Amino acid sequence: MAPGLPTAMDRPHFIGIGGAGMSGIAKILAQRGAKVAGSDAKDSATAEALRALGATVHIGHAAEHLADDASCVVVSSAIRADNPELARAAELGVPVVHRSDALAALMDGARPLAVAGTHGKTTTTSMLAVALAELGLDPSYAIGGDLDAPGSNALHGDGEIFVAEADESDRSFHTYAPEVAVVLNVELDHHANYASLEEIYESFETFAGRIVPGGTLVVSADHEGARELTRRLAGAVRTVTYGEAADADVRILSVVARGLRSEVTVVLDGAELTFTVSVPGRHYASNAVAALAAGVALGVPAADLAAALAAYTGVKRRLQLKGEAAGVQVIDSYAHHPTEMTADLEAMRAAAGDARILVVFQPHLFSRTQELGKEMGQALTLADASVVLDIYPAREDPVPGVTSDLVIEAARAAGAEVSALRDPARVPDAVAGMVRPGDLVLTMGAGDVTDLGPLILDRLSK
Structure with a gap:
């Protein structure tokens, strides 16, 4: 219980x-x-x-x-x-009580599975929660995003397993003591709390060191930061690697796009296994394989879990279709780090065929924009055109000289078609003047840019 x-x-x-x-x-x-x-x-x-x-x-x-x-x-x-x-x-x-201590108290007595990484935590945690529930295991879970309705980011289940998204941004994931821990990737982010990539590695090493005796670390074999973490741990914890790399323990043989779905084939314990992922993009396929490896580490049969993963149909703000009007689809993306932006835009490019992709991007945090504004701008070259809003400050105070112009100038220097739009209220009219039937519009960022999707659809419908 x-x-x-x-x-x-x-x-x-x-x-x-x-x-x-x-x-x-x-x-x-x-x-x-x-x-x-x-x-x-x-x-x-x-x-x-x-x-x-x-x-x-x-x-x-x-x-x-x-x-x-x-x-x-x-x-x-x-x-x-x-x-x-x-x-x-x-x-x-x-x-x-800090939020992480409260969550750790909730997991006490359960079989905790904690998902960490710079990108993909919410998706991978959601995949596990949905798949384990589909199998009747009734897990508890706490996720950083809603599955299908407001408030669906968490559930108290009567099963033994507790799946939690483990946040590295403030080192709070050091509080947990998981039976299985997942590390999807390791990159420098959260610049207000980490001064260097070395500090990030040290933080993830501490997290891995919290795995209970006899537990398992599931870690990417494709991401260089994750591989470096594996090298640093050097056998200190039982490790299962996954990915397309030839030396991965759970190896991805192929990811075949099927419209807005993917068909994934892996080799696990010497046997091939093919299953469907109901969201587009290689990075989401990789997240699903991480979920598969983590569930197997908890003792869930691989074939059962692979079939159950197809029940996952997405989480709010992760390439979520908001609707269609005038032949234009509006999709919401939570991507706010350059790696995430690139991954989501590549996924949409693969799924869109000849359709044009237009992005409404809102940089998130002054500290992140100061450090990664150039890379954000370069990511926007994957879109056919972009509109960039002012920085969403969240918890931060303004930093002199740090504005969304850092993103805009970098995007233009890289050859992207980008325009600045300071007033979000003008976005629906601006988008309506840019699009034509068949286009895809992505509202992108971790701030309130998500609120613009319905307003764009309403404008397009008139």
């Missing part, structure tokens, strides 16, 4: 309860019987989904939102020290 409710978390208060990671933990606690409360900057479908589970969700941050009988306050690294609810917690002597 799945673990129950951690004693100190029977009346938790979440600051920023609507966030992807926070809302998932809140949802599981509510499903386990906790009296959940919290606050968020704005109302949302996620907040409403939490209310439907009995949670109290306040809009805005104020000291009075924190109940006197709260057993703990849960925060993420995005919560600032001057938050009034945090100050009130100090006055009342209420313990403050």
Whole structure:
């Protein structure tokens, strides 16, 4: 049976309860019987989904939102020290718990499977959650994105397995002690928290060192950063590699595009296995093979898991079709790192045939744009035309001299057709003036650019 409710978390208060990671933990606690409360900057479908589970969700941050009988306050690294609810917690002597510690407590007593990597965590975690549920194993899961509806990023299941997305951005994945850990790739990102690639490697080594005795590390054989991590671990943990590389333990023989699907053939334990992945692109096929290898490491039969993986049909914001109007399809992409942008654009290029691809891109974070703005611009050369918005700041303050012009100038220097558009309200009209029937429009980025998809479709339908 799945673990129950951690004693100190029977009346938790979440600051920023609507966030992807926070809302998932809140949802599981509510499903386990906790009296959940919290606050968020704005109302949302996620907040409403939490209310439907009995949670109290306040809009805005104020000291009075924190109940006197709260057993703990849960925060993420995005919560600032001057938050009034945090100050009130100090006055009342209420313990403050980091999101990762709360998630680790939820996994206590389960068989944890933690998915890490610079890119692909949400997709791979989602694939595992869907496939294991399809097989009747009733896993618990906590994912950084919604599967099919607001609030579907987490579930309390009665099975033994707990699948969790493990976030490296603030080193919080060091809290977990998984039976199986997955590392999809290792690259320099999250520049506000890591000064070098060496620090990233050290962080992932610490994560791998948290695997329980007798556990397994599933790691890419194709990504150089992941291979370097494997070399550094040098047999310190049981390792299973996957990928197209000739020395991979679970080797990908072929990935054949079938429209917006892929047919994947692998060799596992000397036998060939072919299955379908219901999303396009080699990187998503690779994620599915990582999920396959991880499930097998937990003891799930390979053939059963391969068939169940076909039940995965995508996660919100990962090449999600938002709709079609006037012969134009609008697709939403969460890609915000150059590697992710390139992978999604290559996947769409392979699936689109002769169709034109137009991108509405919103850079995410000043620190990331400062370090990788040039590479973001170069990635946009894979589109036929792009519109670039201002930087979405999220938790960061502006950095002098760092604007989306860094992306625009790099894109133009690389030969891309790019225009700047500061006002998001003008995007639907601008896109309507650019497209023709048969085109694909991608809204791309980790910020609120996702809100533009429905507005573009509405404009195109008129």
